[in-house]
Amino acid sequence: MHSPDALLTLDDAWQALALPATASPDRLRLTHDGWEATGPVADDARELLDCLAPLVSHPGRLALAQLGQSLDGRIATESGHSHYINGPASRVHLHRLRALVDAVVVGAGTACDDDPLLTVRHVPGRQPVRVILDPRGRAPARLRLLREAQAATLHLVGEGALADGPVAEHVTRLCLPLVDGGFAPGTVLEALAERGLSRVLVEGGGITVSRFLEAGVLDRLHVLVAPLLIGSGRPGLAMTPIATLDQARRPRARTFRCGDDTLFDLDLLATR
Numbered sequence: 001m002h003s004p005d006a007l008l009t010l011d012d013a014w015q016a017l018a019l020p021a022t023a024s025p026d027r028l029r030l031t032h033d034g035w036e037a038t039g040p041v042a043d044d045a046r047e048l049l050d051c052l053a054p055l056v057s058h059p060g061r062l063a064l065a066q067l068g069q070s071l072d073g074r075i076a077t078e079s080g081h082s083h084y085i086n087g088p089a090s091r092v093h094l095h096r097l098r099a100l101v102d103a104v105v106v107g108a109g110t111a112c113d114d115d116p117l118l119t120v121r122h123v124p125g126r127q128p129v130r131v132i133l134d135p136r137g138r139a140p141a142r143l144r145l146l147r148e149a150q151a152a153t154l155h156l157v158g159e160g161a162l163a164d165g166p167v168a169e170h171v172t173r174l175c176l177p178l179v180d181g182g183f184a185p186g187t188v189l190e191a192l193a194e195r196g197l198s199r200v201l202v203e204g205g206g207i208t209v210s211r212f213l214e215a216g217v218l219d220r221l222h223v224l225v226a227p228l229l230i231g232s233g234r235p236g237l238a239m240t241p242i243a244t245l246d247q248a249r250r251p252r253a254r255t256f257r258c259g260d261d262t263l264f265d266l267d268l269l270a271t272r
Contacts, residue, residue, distance in 0.1 A: 005039045013045035017056050018099050018125045030057050051256045051265060055100055058219065063189055065202040065209045066097060066222040067236045068261075074230040075206050080113050089259025090224040092122045094203070097222065099125025103154070103197040105188070107208035108134040111143055118203065119150045127151035129197055133208060135182050137161030146171055156183065156191070185215040210237050213268075221251070221266040224258060 008028060016028050016035075028049075029036045035053045055064065068086040069075045076082035084091070098104050099120045106116065111132050118130040130145050135158035139146065145153050149170035157163050158178040167173050176183050176191060192200055202212050212218050223236070242248060252270040256263040 008037055008039060008041040008045050010042060010044045010048060013041075013048045014096070014123060017049070017052050017096075018123075020056060032057055032059070047256060051254075051263070052096065052100065054267075055097075055220070061189070061193060061198040061200075062101070062220075063200050063202065063212070063218045064097065064101065064220045064222065065212055065218050066094060066224070067204070067206065067209055068094070068224040068226070069236040070226055070228040070230045072229050072231065073236050074233040075204075075236045076234040077230060078233050080234070082114070085228060085230075086224050086226045086261050087259040090226070090261045090263070093222075093224065093258055093263065095120050095122040096125070097201050098128050098203075099123060101128050101199040101201040103129040103131050103192050103199070104201045104203050105131040105133060105192075105208070106204050108132060108136070108139050109207065110203075110205040111139050111145060113205075115144055117144050117148065117150060128201070129154055131156060131192065131197075133183055133188065134158075134163070135161065135176075135178055137163035139163070141165040154192075154195070156188065158183070182211070185212040185217045189217055206234060206236050206238060210239050213237065214239050218268050221264075221268060223264040223266065225262045225264065227260055 016030065020030055027037060027039055030053055035049045055062065067075060068090055070085055104118050106118065120127055127150065130151055130153045132139055132145055132155050134155060137157045146155065146168060149168065153171045155163065155167065155171055155173045156176050157173060159175045163173060174191065176187060189200060202209055213221065251266040251268050254265045256265065
């Protein structure tokens with residue numbers, strides 16, 4: 001039991017974000033646009049609350065995407081090597097994002113190339129449902145998402161696709177209609193919301209994040225930039241070309257330290 005004037009630590013702040021019902025109302029309160037504390041707050045706790053409280057207090061459904069990239073906008077080398085562009089603090093941030101949502105989404109390409117687990121391991125928190133977007137049914141049954149049951153997995157395949165083998169107990173396979181060979185991002189979010197998954201993190205890869213961004217269905221985008229120059233390789237965002245800079249998107253942006261990396265928190269619903 002903490003006294004109201006005790007220093008609010010980083011661990012206290014994270015518990016309030018990940019488990020807001022357990023936060024002591026006389027020490028810290030999350031508001032509709034941020035947070036309030038009655039006592040002293042450690043600097044790292046203050047920065048964490050400033051960064052993540054808007055996600056926790058976001059009303060209704062939330063669609064958030066994240067990308068980790070180099071200074072020159074690359075998320076992998078030409079061979080697909082990406083471990084690790086960003087530093088340990090950025091990986092902790094990513095796991096915090098996972099813990100704050102109901103579902104974490106990756107495309108089939110990322111699932112096949114990286115074979116991720118998409119679980120929360122670097123911080124205490126609940127496990128989101130893991131979602132694979134696999135319109136052609138090409139994700140093999142050997143993937144850890146489909147084989148290892150640390151968290152529930154939703155395998156979204158296109159209508160008529162022949163997915164690889166039977167599903168494990170922790171996996172649910174769901175067919176969605178195809179549009180130009182892929183899934184409409186809005187349809188994906190609706191399908192997840194119908195299953196009670198209203199807070200969604202689109203984690204990768206770059207093509208998947210680009211499609212959700214271009215479809216206009218994202219509320220926020222977190223871009224973690226490492227002080228690294230790769231010089232070639234796979235770009236973070238690949239969208240429809242524009243002719244002039246007045247067509248460029250200029251969302252409201254905030255920046256935060258993330259170890260040696262810089263986090264850009266982009267509010268896609270607001271413009272400068």
